[in-house]
Amino acid sequence: MNMNATLILQSIAMMVFVWFCMKFIWPPLLKAMDERRAKIADGLAASDRAEKALADANQEVEEQIKAARDKAGEIVEQANQRHGQILEQAKDDAVSERQRQVAAGEAEITQSANQAREELRATVANLAVLGARQILEREVDEEAHRELLDKLIAEI
Amino acid sequence: MASGSEAPTSGEYIQHHLQNLTFGQHPDGSWGIAHGAQEAAAMGFWAFHVDTLMWSLVLGVFFYFMFRNTAKKANSGVPTRFQAFIETIIEFVDTSVKDSFHGTSRLIAPLALTLFVWIFFMNLMDLIPVDWLPEVAKATGVSYQKVVPTTDVNATMGMAITVFVLILVYSIRFKGVKGFLGELVFNPLNPQQLGMPKVVWPFVMAFNLILETVSLLAKPVSLGLRLFGNMYAGELIFILIALVFTAGSGVVGAGLSSIFGEHIPWWFWAVSVLAVFATLWLNLKGRLDNKKTLWFVFAELLLVGGLAFLGGQLMHFGWAVFHILVITLQAFIFMMLTIVYLSMASEHH
Numbered sequence: 001m002n003m004n005a006t007l008i009l010q011s012i013a014m015m016v017f018v019w020f021c022m023k024f025i026w027p028p029l030l031k032a033m034d035e036r037r038a039k040i041a042d043g044l045a046a047s048d049r050a051e052k053a054l055a056d057a058n059q060e061v062e063e064q065i066k067a068a069r070d071k072a073g074e075i076v077e078q079a080n081q082r083h084g085q086i087l088e089q090a091k092d093d094a095v096s097e098r099q100r101q102v103a104a105g106e107a108e109i110t111q112s113a114n115q116a117r118e119e120l121r122a123t124v125a126n127l128a129v130l131g132a133r134q135i136l137e138r139e140v141d142e143e144a145h146r147e148l149l150d151k152l153i154a155e156i
Numbered sequence: 157m158a159s160g161s162e163a164p165t166s167g168e169y170i171q172h173h174l175q176n177l178t179f180g181q182h183p184d185g186s187w188g189i190a191h192g193a194q195e196a197a198a199m200g201f202w203a204f205h206v207d208t209l210m211w212s213l214v215l216g217v218f219f220y221f222m223f224r225n226t227a228k229k230a231n232s233g234v235p236t237r238f239q240a241f242i243e244t245i246i247e248f249v250d251t252s253v254k255d256s257f258h259g260t261s262r263l264i265a266p267l268a269l270t271l272f273v274w275i276f277f278m279n280l281m282d283l284i285p286v287d288w289l290p291e292v293a294k295a296t297g298v299s300y301q302k303v304v305p306t307t308d309v310n311a312t313m314g315m316a317i318t319v320f321v322l323i324l325v326y327s328i329r330f331k332g333v334k335g336f337l338g339e340l341v342f343n344p345l346n347p348q349q350l351g352m353p354k355v356v357w358p359f360v361m362a363f364n365l366i367l368e369t370v371s372l373l374a375k376p377v378s379l380g381l382r383l384f385g386n387m388y389a390g391e392l393i394f395i396l397i398a399l400v401f402t403a404g405s406g407v408v409g410a411g412l413s414s415i416f417g418e419h420i421p422w423w424f425w426a427v428s429v430l431a432v433f434a435t436l437w438l439n440l441k442g443r444l445d446n447k448k449t450l451w452f453v454f455a456e457l458l459l460v461g462g463l464a465f466l467g468g469q470l471m472h473f474g475w476a477v478f479h480i481l482v483i484t485l486q487a488f489i490f491m492m493l494t495i496v497y498l499s500m501a502s503e504h505h
Binding site (some may be wrong): 002003004005006007008009010011012013014015017018021022024025028029030032033035038039056094105141 | 176178180195197199200201202203204205207209212213216219221223224226227228230231232233235242243246247250262263265266267269271272274305308309311312313314315318319
């Protein structure tokens with residue numbers, strides 16, 4: 001164990017290395033590390049924010065879906081109502097049409113009956129005239145007896 | 157294993173390992189490398205341990221480039237594995253500094269980092285087998301080589317004294333000359349607070365000054381000598397283990413090496429080392445399972461040097477594993493104490 005001037009040189013070497021480290025190693029490395037730390041902190045904050053935004057968006061979507069569902073229900077309800085209305089109206093229309101047709105048929109029947117009755121009456125009148133002519137065996141003055149005949153016809 | 161032309165005795169072997177390569181002025185006035193401990197001692201104070209300085213510089217430069225490269229490429233993006241590793245060390249040192257040092261100083265964290273990593277590297281040289289680098293040096297004509305700078309008291313005290321100077325500078329910077337001197341003479345017995353008569357003040361202050369000076373000087377001494385003592389002892393044990401199994405192989409000598417007698421040719425060691433490497437390589441390639449590999453290595457060691465050699469290898473392995481803890485711990489303690497001393501210097505108490 002002999003002390004000698006190695007001591008001094010070692011001391012100088014140490015100072016130089018410490019200076020190197022102070023100047024060229026420590027600051028850039030620490031800067032990079034601090035920057036990365038800040039970046040990571042930002043990233044974590046951003047992810048927190050994103051998570052919150054996602055939750056908000058989810059909630060909004062939920063609300064929108066709920067609203068849409070309500071709307072759809074409403075529309076279906078309306079459609080059902082409309083459906084009922086249409087059905088009702090169609091029923092009404094059908095009923096009135098049937099009544100109308102029934103009425104028309106009845107009118108036609110009545111008309112035909114009247115016509116038939118007129119024809120029958122005319123025929124009967126002619127037949128009556130013919131019969132009377134044959135009964136009287138003489139020319140009946142049509143005009144003289146017209147009034148009588150008409151009375152007869154009306155009685156038929 | 158100093159397999160030179162003349163086999164050294166145990167004492168010579170140890171002494172050779174503990175002798176630094178010293179450059180200085182011989183008593184006759186010429187400058188040169190000392191041949192042996194006596195010549196080195198005769199050089200007095202103005203001599204330099206070339207090996208200590210060279211290795212500490214090499215390791216310091218290695219530290220510088222290792223960290224500088226990372227620092228240059230460092231960015232706040234995703235770090236590479238190596239950058240993450242470097243940043244872990246930085247973070248560790250930074251936390252240690254912030255925990256202990258409450259003042260503001262631009263110097264102290266880089267100082268702590270430099271001390272920690274540099275001392276760790278210097279200590280790490282201890283894990284290189286004790287004969288490798290000295291033998292290489294010998295082959296290139298350099299007679300002495302002590303490769304672990306921290307086993308040289310000059311290196312550790314050099315750093316400790318620098319720290320001591322920093323302690324003084326910090327004391328004066330944060331407390332002023334008056335405050336610093338006041339702390340020296342009014343601690344630990346403060347005559348004013350104890351209500352002593354004015355007559356005894358000078359005696360109490362002198363007493364305080366002696367105590368405080370001793371405790372102040374104890375700081376660099378404990379700092380430097382603790383590291384030196386630990387590393388020196390560790391190195392010595394490696395040397396002793398190396399000595400035990402080389403010496404033992406001659407005596408117990410069951411292995412193949414005994415057939416060569418005193419002079420074991422270099423190729424024998426090369427073949428032995430290659431055989432062990434090949435076994436381990438096969439294991440890494442998956443051709444040998446772990447159990448077989450262990451048995452093979454054991455058998456090879458036994459075949460090469462006998463029981464003593466095998467025992468020596470196992471002891472070396474055990475001590476090396478333990479030493480990994482020691483070198484890290486010592487580097488950490490040196491760094492931590494530096495921080496604590498500077499912290500104490502910058503705070504009033």
